[in-house]
Amino acid sequence: MARAIKIGDQWVGEGYPTYIVAEIGINHNGDIEIAKRLMNAAYLAGVDAVKFQKRTPELCVPPDQQNVMRETPWGYITYLEYRRKMEFGEAEYREIDAHARELGITWFASVWDEPSVDFLEAFNPVAYKIPSAALTDHGLLRKVRATGRPIILSTGMSTFEQIREAVKLLDADNLLICHTTSTYPCPPEELNLRMIQTLKREYPDIPVGYSGHEVGLIPSVVAVALGACLIERHITLDRAMWGSDQAASVEPGGFERLVKYIRVTEQALGDGVKRVYESELPSLRKLRRFGV
Numbered sequence: 704m705a706r707a708i709k710i711g712d713q714w715v716g717e718g719y720p721t722y723i724v725a726e727i728g729i730n731h732n733g734d735i736e737i738a739k740r741l742m743n744a745a746y747l748a749g750v751d752a753v754k755f756q757k758r759t760p761e762l763c764v765p766p767d768q769q770n771v772m773r774e775t776p777w778g779y780i781t782y783l784e785y786r787r788k789m790e791f792g793e794a795e796y797r798e799i800d801a802h803a804r805e806l807g808i809t810w811f812a813s814v815w816d817e818p819s820v821d822f823l824e825a826f827n828p829v830a831y832k833i834p835s836a837a838l839t840d841h842g843l844l845r846k847v848r849a850t851g852r853p854i855i856l857s858t859g860m861s862t863f864e865q866i867r868e869a870v871k872l873l874d875a876d877n878l879l880i881c882h883t884t885s886t887y888p889c890p891p892e893e894l895n896l897r898m899i900q901t902l903k904r905e906y907p908d909i910p911v912g913y914s915g916h917e918v919g920l921i922p923s924v925v926a927v928a929l930g931a932c933l934i935e936r937h938i939t940l941d942r943a944m945w946g947s948d949q950a951a952s953v954e955p956g957g958f959e960r961l962v963k964y965i966r967v968t969e970q971a972l973g974d975g976v977k978r979v980y981e982s983e984l985p986s987l988r989k990l991r992r993f994g995v
């Protein structure tokens with residue numbers, strides 16, 4: 704049986720309810736009021752946690768991308784300026800922390816560079832996520848491991864060799880690995896959900912989850928059926944909003960359905976032990992002629 708990790712007061716792993724994360728990510732477009740509305744929607748949908756992304760724009764935007772111009776809600780600005788506009792600082796994270804406490808919902812964030820770990824440590828986070836983009840940042844991996852907190856490692860854009868190297872640097876007892884394809888939105892033929900089973904075979908002692916960027920809900924529910932014990936999907940107020948992740952996100956009503964479908968799937972999967980249910984007996988009496 705795969706091990707479990709503890710995120711806050713919840714165990715996450717085989718034999719436990721699927722841990723459902725609403726990834727707010729950058730869908731707040733730099734506006735704390737939108738972030739709070741997304742937290743409210745996620746809470747009402749019944750998720751286990753909301754997630755943010757913490758970056759130091761100067762460090763995590765590749766140098767050759769920093770001066771690339773783009774159209775944004777703040778005008779025609781460089782990619783670096785855009786990243787700065789999107790980034791929440793100390794004051795906003797204090798508000799997020801307070802709002803999460805008011806709602807009674809867990810929050811944590813992915814860390815895109817080393818100073819972001821120092822920044823988030825002040826909030827005593829229940830876990831860290833390492834985004835696919837940072838899987839090969841071994842300095843960051845070592846720094847996150849040194850905090851001793853549970854780690855969720857995402858594996859998009861990575862070769863199996865790179866995944867193995869990353870996993871070797873982390874503490875297998877406090878790790879959950881997520882399958883993902885980092886295409887926004889991701890076409891069904893590139894979701895490769897059977898990678899969930901491949902990861903489970905490769906790492907029988909590490910829980911495996913799924914971070915989805917597809918359109919719709921079905922693949923995320925199927926991921927649960929394939930053994931994913933954590934599901935992360937982006938949440939948005941409106942898929943038509945400005946922003947690179949919005950189209951691959953789920954609106955509040957869809958998130959409510961997603962949570963419901965995942966809970967039904969967990970029940971429906973059962974334990975694989977054949978039994979005749981009490982509820983089948985009337986049918987048995989009515990329909991079977993031999994061997995009753």
Ligand SMILES: C=C(OP(=O)(O)O)C(=O)O
Pocket residue numbers: 755756813832833834835836857858859881883885914
């Ligand atoms: C981009 C992120 O995750 P993933 O690689 O799972 O999409 C993130 O958590 O910031």
